[in-house]
Amino acid sequence: MHMLDVLCQQVVNGLALGMMYALLALGFTMVYGIIELINFSHFSVFMTGTFVGLVVLSLMGVAPGSASLTGLPLVGILIVLFAVTMAATGLLGVLIERICLRPVRHVSGTAPMITTIGVAFILINVVLLTWGPQAQRFPQLLPNWRWTIEGVEITFKQVVLFAVAIILMVSLSHLVKRTTLGKAMRATAQDADAARMMGIDVDRVVVLTFFLGSALAGAGSLFFGLYYGFTGYYIGYTTGLRAFTSAVLGGIGSIPGAVLGGLFIGLTQSLGGQFIGVKWTDVIIFSILIFVLVFRPNGLLGAQTPRRA
């Protein structure tokens, strides 16, 4: 294959991957924006989402070996799959917030973050003990259609994922910018105490933020399953840390930044894998993470936070 074709192909693959990272990074960045917490449990909510998807599909009679669907059945099943999985992961996020994180929300220092690490370990191991350590096949719902444009292959999967991701992101953006809830979220992010005094129910805003973020992680988890065709208890950690890097790169707390960062990390993974070597992918991504945190902690689009003396 021609060098340029390879490049273009990897850009297409990278953007599709990037959409998944972006969805995951969004939940991450929203929670950080509201309560300044690095939420490790987000990664395992994402991982749990793939298993929720498996259960939902098997309840609808789609087994890992089933043939791919087309037409209305496909659309119907996809809608139900996304709706139920996102609702389930959203609720999981709410549960985590209510049970584990609210008691430590006002504790200064690293206690809340350590709690989220604990939650992540609990979820990972519950899944591990329930489904076992081996990878699970994820049903290949989407037909294997592909088109070649100018030597670059685009698959139907990528088109669907792109479309769903963009629908979700536009809805989120609308919600944050145009609705009362969005205004309450932005106010809470600026100053939770002031927001409380203006009559905003901050606890409710935090819960809803966890719901939305975790629901987006659920969507991201379906992307993972549909794209790679497998899942396992261990997928959350690596994918999650890449998504976290996306959020940091874009500027933690910034919603457009999370999308931009996600796309960038997707591209880094596909291009780096092609031109440097898959085995070094994580070293590259973590180096980006460290460099950004050290030299530009506000990321590409992050707001300049005032420092208190």
Add this chain to the structure above:
Amino acid sequence: MRALRDRWRGLEIGRRRRILAPVLLAIGLLFPIITSNAGNVDAAANAFTYVLLALGLNIVVGFAGLLDLGYAAFFAIGAYGYGIAASGQLKPEWSSLWVPLEWAGQVSRLAVPGQPETVQFHFSFWPMLAVSAIVCAIFGMLFGTPTLRLRGDYLAIVTLGFGEIVPVVARNWEGLTNGAQGLGGIRTPRLFGFDFGFSPYPYYFLGLALAAVGVWISIRLQESRVGRAWMAIREDELAAGAMGVNHVHYKLLAFAMGAAVGGLGGTFYVAKLTTATPDMFTFPVSVMVLVMVVLGGLGSIRGVVVAALFVAFLQSVILQDLTQYVHALGRAVGSAWLQRVELVTSLELIFGLILVLMMIFRREGLWPAVRRVSALTHEQQAAAPARGSVVKLSWAHAPASEGSTHPLLRVERLTKQFGGLSAAADINLTVHAGELVSVIGPNGSGKTTLFNLITGLIRPDAGSVRLDGREIAGSPPHEIVARGVARTFQNIRLFNNLSVLENLLVGEHVRLEAGVLGAIVRPPRVRAEEQRAVSSALEVLEIFGNRLLPRLDHPVYGLSYANRRRTEIARAIMTRPKLLLLDEPAAGMNPAETLELMDLIKALRAFGITVILIEHKLDMVMDVSDRIVVLDHGVKIAEGAPAHVRSDERVIEAYLGRRRAA
């Protein structure tokens, strides 16, 4: 029994340790004989690795408050360091450079017919222990450097990044590490011709010795100038800087010491296991060590050691035994599922539960570091406040720097802008030794900014600050403290979880010298220095009469507001300042306490300390000051004797507003 317990509690801590240490060591030494089961001895030897790791992480997280989520990296570096030096992994070509090492018996020449000669490594375990510790310390500083400017959470993420990178490098750099298969055939330690081999017994005693050394180092560090500096940074980094602690130096030192102890653990573990693979050092290992530290209590040495032993015991004994019982139960009730359960695989689930439950219900750990202090007696509580009778501090400076041609402090054209706001504009101020100058002005007039500029917490945009004729503007806070400028804060910034005495000893940081080695070995020089520091603290507390002395060992978060103010002033005096900056010391004090404070400030001047005072209580200012400086919107609008300032038109205008044109 009860009487025995009370007697034990009555003993001072040093006596207790001298009794406890031999008892614990004896139990440790006798354990293999008592159990007479090689499996238990082997498990205990592994447990000592956990103890070392937990002690190392406790230095970083518990003492210095730096959450390290990639601590397993140092375990890995220590392990691979010895593994590579004691196996046939690297086979460099022979050259004469290797001859000295060959004489020392650390390498040998390997000749295969038809090929160039190569070097076979078989470095001895004992020097490698030290080498591993040093290499890890260097990596600790290397990984720590990028985190110096970061806040808690971000710092943790960067350490996590390094923690991920190290095993990936170990997996992919096959020439050095033999990749995913890992190093094999690592030589076991030898001592005087005795090969440790594969029996668990020698490793048990070696592990016991290393763990004992780890505990000893931890205790010595905690109770030293170094440990106090770490805890000050943990409690309040900014205040620590203002008390003379160089946070860059001490944070890196914490990373280095923590890494070195972890490296010892790695070296020991690999020598025992004789193999090292990248999977042994992944994120779950870092979390496991964190679980031990959280469970025992951040900063609590005894707690962390017990927690490490418990986790090891849980892993190698409790869960396995429990599994047997559950299987037996399953056979009894005929449940196939119960017979299949493997509780050991749920270890990480238990770790997760421990972290969450501890964070929600018992953040200080099961056996926390803060010791309970006896409450004050009724007499102590009811005692009438008495001022101390101190008339002179033993280290007091000459009242006026005689013969010096410079004023003590000369501020010239000092300017600072925050965005469009001018917090200090062209401020000139001269303070002579022995003076007491007050700075007043409405809220937001730039008084605290002036203090921040003088003490180096913020850098001026322009202008100079000279102390004894030498420029200090732009120097970091800890250097300015060392030069003799100390301060208190408007909203008290004490080290809340430390006792009154410990707070004061941090204040003495810049007047002491002990480094890490001094802290650990504690030679007579350091011993004398520590004694001097404590007596100096008692001397300073004496100034406050019976206010603080009975509360010497109380953590400061429990003190009354006025006593916290007093502690903060005492802490500042401990730095032996020539110039003391007090930022609203009387704020929140009642009239009686304010009077007491005025006496104190006058006494300070009598001790030869020059004072600059920010205060809103004008009657107090008028009474104690030699001279008053008035600021408004960052500009000095008046300066002079109290009577003069009181009648100044511009001052009245700034405070009360412009009078209507008459």
